[in-house]
Amino acid sequence: MFLKYVLSVFNSINSMLTSCLGCCSQGRYLLTAGLQGCRCRLSCHLKRHYSFLPDDVKSLRAVVNPDISKIRNIGIMAHIDAGKTTTTERMLYYSGYTRALGDVDDGDTVTDFMAQERERGITIQSAAVTFDWKSHRINLIDTPGHVDFTLEVERALRVLDGAVAVFDASAGVEAQTLTVWRQAEKHHIPCVCFLNKMDKPAANFSIESIKQKLKANPVLLQIPVGSGKNFTGVVDLLTNQKLIWKLKSMRDDGRVFEIKALDQSDDPELLQVVGEARTALIEQVADLDDEFAELLLTNFSDNFDAVPSIKLQEAIRRVTLARKGVPVLCGSSLRNKGVQPLLDAITAYLPSPNERHHDLVERMSRLLVPFADQHVEIPSMTAGNIALTVGLKQTVTGDTIISSKAAAAAAARRAQNDSGAEKKGGEHANIILSGVEVPDPVFFCTIEPPSMAKQADLENALNCLQREDPSLKVRVDPDSGQTILCGMGELHIEIIHDRIRREYGIETHLGPLQVAYRETILNEVSTTDTLDRTVGERRHVVTVELAVRPVDITSVGGSCEITFTEKLEGQLLPEVKEAVENGVHSSYLQGPLLGYPVQGISTLIQDVTIEPGTSAAMVSACVSRCMLKALRLAGGQVLEPVMSLEVTVGEEHLSSVLGDLAQRRGTVRDIQSRHDNKVLLATVPLAEMMGYSTILRTVTSGNATFSLELDAYEAMNPQEQNTLLKRMAGLL
Numbered sequence: 001m002f003l004k005y006v007l008s009v010f011n012s013i014n015s016m017l018t019s020c021l022g023c024c025s026q027g028r029y030l031l032t033a034g035l036q037g038c039r040c041r042l043s044c045h046l047k048r049h050y051s052f053l054p055d056d057v058k059s060l061r062a063v064v065n066p067d068i069s070k071i072r073n074i075g076i077m078a079h080i081d082a083g084k085t086t087t088t089e090r091m092l093y094y095s096g097y098t099r100a101l102g103d104v105d106d107g108d109t110v111t112d113f114m115a116q117e118r119e120r121g122i123t124i125q126s127a128a129v130t131f132d133w134k135s136h137r138i139n140l141i142d143t144p145g146h147v148d149f150t151l152e153v154e155r156a157l158r159v160l161d162g163a164v165a166v167f168d169a170s171a172g173v174e175a176q177t178l179t180v181w182r183q184a185e186k187h188h189i190p191c192v193c194f195l196n197k198m199d200k201p202a203a204n205f206s207i208e209s210i211k212q213k214l215k216a217n218p219v220l221l222q223i224p225v226g227s228g229k230n231f232t233g234v235v236d237l238l239t240n241q242k243l244i245w246k247l248k249s250m251r252d253d254g255r256v257f258e259i260k261a262l263d264q265s266d267d268p269e270l271l272q273v274v275g276e277a278r279t280a281l282i283e284q285v286a287d288l289d290d291e292f293a294e295l296l297l298t299n300f301s302d303n304f305d306a307v308p309s310i311k312l313q314e315a316i317r318r319v320t321l322a323r324k325g326v327p328v329l330c331g332s333s334l335r336n337k338g339v340q341p342l343l344d345a346i347t348a349y350l351p352s353p354n355e356r357h358h359d360l361v362e363r364m365s366r367l368l369v370p371f372a373d374q375h376v377e378i379p380s381m382t383a384g385n386i387a388l389t390v391g392l393k394q395t396v397t398g399d400t401i402i403s404s405k406a407a408a409a410a411a412a413r414r415a416q417n418d419s420g421a422e423k424k425g426g427e428h429a430n431i432i433l434s435g436v437e438v439p440d441p442v443f444f445c446t447i448e449p450p451s452m453a454k455q456a457d458l459e460n461a462l463n464c465l466q467r468e469d470p471s472l473k474v475r476v477d478p479d480s481g482q483t484i485l486c487g488m489g490e491l492h493i494e495i496i497h498d499r500i501r502r503e504y505g506i507e508t509h510l511g512p513l514q515v516a517y518r519e520t521i522l523n524e525v526s527t528t529d530t531l532d533r534t535v536g537e538r539r540h541v542v543t544v545e546l547a548v549r550p551v552d553i554t555s556v557g558g559s560c561e562i563t564f565t566e567k568l569e570g571q572l573l574p575e576v577k578e579a580v581e582n583g584v585h586s587s588y589l590q591g592p593l594l595g596y597p598v599q600g601i602s603t604l605i606q607d608v609t610i611e612p613g614t615s616a617a618m619v620s621a622c623v624s625r626c627m628l629k630a631l632r633l634a635g636g637q638v639l640e641p642v643m644s645l646e647v648t649v650g651e652e653h654l655s656s657v658l659g660d661l662a663q664r665r666g667t668v669r670d671i672q673s674r675h676d677n678k679v680l681l682a683t684v685p686l687a688e689m690m691g692y693s694t695i696l697r698t699v700t701s702g703n704a705t706f707s708l709e710l711d712a713y714e715a716m717n718p719q720e721q722n723t724l725l726k727r728m729a730g731l732l
């Protein structure tokens, strides 16, 4: 019957007939008033490639790869219970991706898939769904409304290009909406507002609270028809059409609705309200968009009302993208009214990814020219100069700052052309300045604030110092919870200690300085382990077989590797492989002898058997346990940092320096002459170099200088290793 009706409407337009069947078989629109302003023509035309029967469910494979201009990455956000999840469910249903309407009250929605979400009827985690609507792809994230999960909303908003704010029309702007609205503002996200729950008796279609509480500029696009349980649809102010849902029963899914141009037979009160609202809309948009204002004044000055709806829509889009105004629509998701026009609005007014300008660049507050410790402020500088800047929040030493992504792309293109030309000369242009190479810290010690109240201040100070000095590393000991400073040497850590006192006014206490050892293994070992654990009602059973073997450790930071047998490579699912790798990597962080990171180890995974129902975390735990067993069996070896030392000293003091070095397990590599001085090149274990500067000053009467840098991690001999193990165990 429905198809027959559509055919009768379109029988004069043969060329569009087949495409109409595709779209209208979804029952999206029921046409009752000729073809004037008929959205179906456009949608049918665009939707030509989808021809499925009314109850077909589209698979994600049916989604074509659209052009970037047709993609909308949007979030749906609001106060708890405003109806985001219900609205999302309707969108999925109308776009053909679900067969039935999910209901939060029945606990069968698509996006609230966590057990806690279904039990409590609330959204906790951001769920992402993808569907297409009129040849646009919509990637939508349903974010939680509860204040406890604000961070989750923030996490989602950072990657979105637009947002739909859903309001409970009977409650107006609620507290959480304010919070998420501010978050959206912070990320400059264009929004569309949807006043939901228009079917409730207390529903109030008022945009005043959006103006006053959100300090936003609402642009009203619809007028509701009827109120409370008599709410039947909306009038579209752009097209002057009435969209009416004549639902026959509570189970009517609202796919079919009527679009009818307003005419004199309509309620005079409604006609008057619509007339006034449309004029107000045109005037408001003209105020916000110069291009539209010019069009009105030049072409439609004697009749604003004659402006084509497409021109008005384009202007509203510009206003929305510039965040000068927020389109407002209304409906009742639960009663299946008004969601399709909301989908239209998402595609019409929210930006595609290439229309969003993500604010990546830092803000500089001042530009200064340095002259030792004097700084002179300057208004600007040109290429080739050196200046200081203050106020950067994200940048760390070694970064290159560019004015914009576009500038970087242009510079990269130029660099490419130049390097083509310069290649003959052997030079390559590069827009990124070479960063700083950060050596591994070799010393560490604990650092404590004078009181717990100062802990936050200390953390802030350490964060700032780390950004400035990437060779300073700060971590928290997982066992003791103490803050650990890792640096390049005694002096480095002393200076950091002093700067925290002087620049941040915090008196800290440093623990004894310790050497950052590493560990490796001596022999090749194969082992197996089985984990069989029941957690709650679930039984996890996993068996792992693996082999570890020592590999070359001479290079600084010599890494560890992990491989799978050829058979396993082909067999293991990616998530199982990842769980196995996580288990191996976590065992690499703490060696079995002293708990230092291991290096120079190759692990081969020989077999993994997993019983159904076993979680990935249990696979990782089993692999980790098996690794620990293998590392223990393979015989541990402590590696110590060995430094290369250069001492410049007058000839008369050379013998005292050599004598001292012999007691420090040092190995002399070379002695060179430089003017009247001797330059001694040696390697010496870092553990023997504590307090060296004081000793060197004493034995040479202040006539020597030295430099120290990491040469390699080397195996300790068994006797020294034993002494170290006993000392660490507190036995010496």
Ligand SMILES: Nc1nc2c(ncn2[C@@H]2O[C@H](COP(=O)(O)OP(=O)(O)OP(=O)(O)O)[C@@H](O)[C@H]2O)c(=O)[nH]1
Pocket: 078, 079, 080, 081, 082, 083, 084, 085, 086, 087, 104, 105, 121, 122, 123, 124, 143, 144, 145, 146, 196, 197, 198, 199, 200, 331, 332, 333, 334, 335
């Ligand atoms: N009367 C009426 N109730 C609605 C409407 N939309 C949703 N509801 C009801 O409002 C309640 C909350 O709906 P949800 O869709 O879970 O709201 P939400 O915003 O996703 O909630 P959180 O995800 O927990 O923040 C449910 O009981 C819905 O049935 C509507 O248009 N009218």
